[in-house]
Amino acid sequence: MKISTSGSEMLRTFSPQIEHTSKGEKMWITVLVATIGLALYGLYLQIFKGHGVTGMRDNVIWGIYIVNFMFLIGLSYAGAIIAGFLILFKVEWGKPLIRLAQLMTLASVIVGPIFILLCVGRFDRLHHLFIYPRLQSPLTWDVLAVITFLVGSFLFLYLSLIQDFAVYRDSNLNVSKWKHNLWAWLALRYTGTENQKRLINTSRNLMAIVLIPVSIMVASILSWIFGMTLRPGWHSTIFGPYFVVGAIYSGIGVLIIITWYTRKMYHLERYITPKHFDYLAYMMLVMAAGYGYFTFSEYFTSWYGSETWDAQLIDKLFAPDEYGWLTFFANVAGVVIPVIFAAVPKLRKPDNLMVVAAIMVLAMWVKRYLIVVPTLETPLLPIEDIRPEYVHYTITWVEWLLTFGGVASFFLIFTLAGKFVTLIDISDLPKDENVKTQNQ
Amino acid sequence: MERNDIESTNQRRGFLKTAALGVTAAACGSAICACGGKDKAESEKVVLLSPDGELVTIDSAHLRPVPKTVHVTNEEARQGIPGRKFVMVIDLAKCKNARKCVTACQKMHHTPEPTEWLSVRLMKDSPDAAPYWFPKTCFHCDNPPCVKVCPVDATFKRQDGIVLIDADRCIGCKFCMAACPYSTRVFNWSEPEHTPEVSCLEYSPETSTPSRVGTVEKCDFCPDMSRAGLLPDCVTACPNGVFYFGDQNEDVVTNGDETIGFNDIIRDRGGYRFAEELGTEPRVWYLPPRDRIFPVERGLDDLPEEIKNRYKDVIGG
């Protein structure tokens, strides 16, 4: 199949990673696999010794596992929404970012659900979800939603990959036979006829149209796991949109980091220009404003209304000797700083944005923690227990192991994907003139 | 009253023993099963209630293993006892935190000591209000938030008003614990340590025992006792007659001593339900702590230090 000059140039850029695995990469992969190995040991302990090895107890029944789940699954929704919009609105500058966003979805939609399973006491009974399903339960909605989304996002990614697979197949890339055969098989005899092009385009657009609302729905359903309970800080009508915005927002943060890294790593300055970072920063700005607004509305209304139960939670969140500093960090590093760096042109530089995004992503993780844990520590009837682990949640090392294992799996999937496909869509690049204009 | 207590507890114990033996006979073919004929070897004495109301002491070796007297299928356990609508009334004016209900419940359900399906809390509704003791069971709500959210129908509402958990079905997602606003449910964070005898009991949602690791459990209103025509153990164990248990359909509740009309007592004593505004429609009613029999401090007497410490936030110091 014929590709444009810039396409073959791009292929050449990525070919070293696809053809060989360098020493550095091998080390990186070893570290990731070792981390995952340690996590598996943690998992073994958790399964055979019971959930007592975690910090979760009768009051704080969910800990950082559900925080990780919310965070990762949010990333996957964000990736789908961003890629979907860029494709649907034929955003020319966005083309080099689509694949990255989709790969972010892929990695997080695989790793995320593992964390909700870690909250479940009986692994051996997961099939009960299918043999005794109950539609009234938001958890059943979530199971259905995540599965739907998983299938949808795989399809979406695959549809955007077929043309590339055909290119790899017809290229003279020096790869092992199985890789070549797999490409050939995945390319589905695509040769680039007009008809094939049109079919792929239409189905990809259709998938984008489907996935955007699906992502919004599934993010809302996730929020309703909390929103449907009668607890302060959870039982809120704005939780659906709050989670949607939060997901997209942290997704943009991670996308900025990934884009920055890919650009550095593969010397893609010609394709990913400071303009791209500007656009990403604008998106970040809008989402930060939205997220800040929601957070403010949440806190302000509960504080002003000051119903006893709500007020207890707000006190806890803002007291410096309880969650005050975390709340401060989550909102300053998570909203205020990103807004400043995205809004002031002097500060809006790729390197700065990458650092700000990294801190913001951490802050958004902390924000999820602040949604889950303080509320669980504030039951209607004050905790009358003197076992300290029942009163306050502390993250145990088993939970950390599994969390780092999750992060490592995310990177591993990303790294391995980079061995198999180019990180930028080479058959659908922006027109060459565009690249030039953006360079000026 | 005292005699009543002894009688029913003993009867209960005898019943359990018989049940355990029955299961022993039924389930101990395999080598893994730890429940051998240990009881017989030890030749313990058990007190039983004879058909003509006499208490008799006999050697457990003479007990003929029989199947559990009140055995219900899972279906029946999910249906409930036809025609009943169980209800509980807790008289706060009479409670002095004797904790007999708590220990009786733990004993009956073979739960380890720190696990309290039924707990007695010290409440103080506002800074100027007088503190009072507040026994808290599961409220068996008519609009139960826990049942709504269970993804596998492991926790369910029966037609007799009781909310139960099927620990053989529960996947341990703990969503019901998040949904319950009363912190009623407890989770088995590790493998429960049971005596061989207890682990060999046949599980039923109606007895909630033996507990299973990785699943949720809670106060079950003792439907197995109701089936046998007995009162829940917390009711009979309370020396002050705080708990009234009964049937709303028949409009009658009893604490084992005194039997009254449910509607009458609610009307005459100003009965109310805890946190009515949550809309959960509890089946447990409270009678306000007025004209109290004991000063609240009495409840702190003779308490082990670690339990007394629980109430520090309320009593101060």
Ligand code: SF4
């Ligand atoms: S923990 Fe068990 S009973 Fe509770 S909601 Fe989950 S499956 Fe149902």
